[in-house]
Amino acid sequence: MPEPASLRPIHPLARTFFARNPRLVARDLLGKILVRDGKPRLAARIVEVEAYLGENDPAAHAAAGHTARTSVLFGPPGYAYVYFIYGNHHCLNVSCEREGKAGSVLFRALEPLEGIEKMARSRAITLESPGDLPKLTAGPGRLAQAFNITRSRDNGCDLTSPNSGLWIGEDGFRAKGIQISTRIGITKAADHPLRFALKDSAFVSGPKRPRQRLKTPLGN
DNA sequence: ATATCGATTATCT
């Protein structure tokens, strides 16, 4: 698989970026880049995220209150909240708001940019065509596996600092179209428009054609 | 000490 042409330099985001309402952070994270330093470095553009609004959001883990598990969510903004789900998968969030006020953004899908072969090895899949690329990072569990993100290794790490080895940056890319829809895989508070995706990205998770509730026009 | 369930994925039909 060919590696894409070299990117513009990637600069880390400031902590103030995350010290806001999760919906704003979620929207603005589209087009930013998740980086895992190493040999080679891994980099992938954020194309799908979901906002979780904290203690008053029944779908958020923070609704359980401040426990050992949710501690990072109630801490300062810009830190990784990693949880383990369904006995198999890790998922990555970044904390938002401020110390004492929970809120986070779940990373749901990425477009691979650098270190694609390494991601494929971590995912234990063989890339046979460009059409296989979404299998690397389309879905929260998949992207965590591609980046070797685990709770023991990464929970609580500072995503604004390249020194942590896992961080979020920007390269000047401007998101063009943004698709807003309801969050996936939850039962509580399921009907709020808190899922954000880059329109027309082939790397977004979930149904290919976003479930169209179009009514058939009369006369067809 | 034990039971429940989940911010998912892969693999079927």
Next chain:
DNA sequence: GATAATCGATATG
């Protein structure tokens, strides 16, 4: 579209 797999956090006794 449906479902099995799998385990840690949490609630309850």
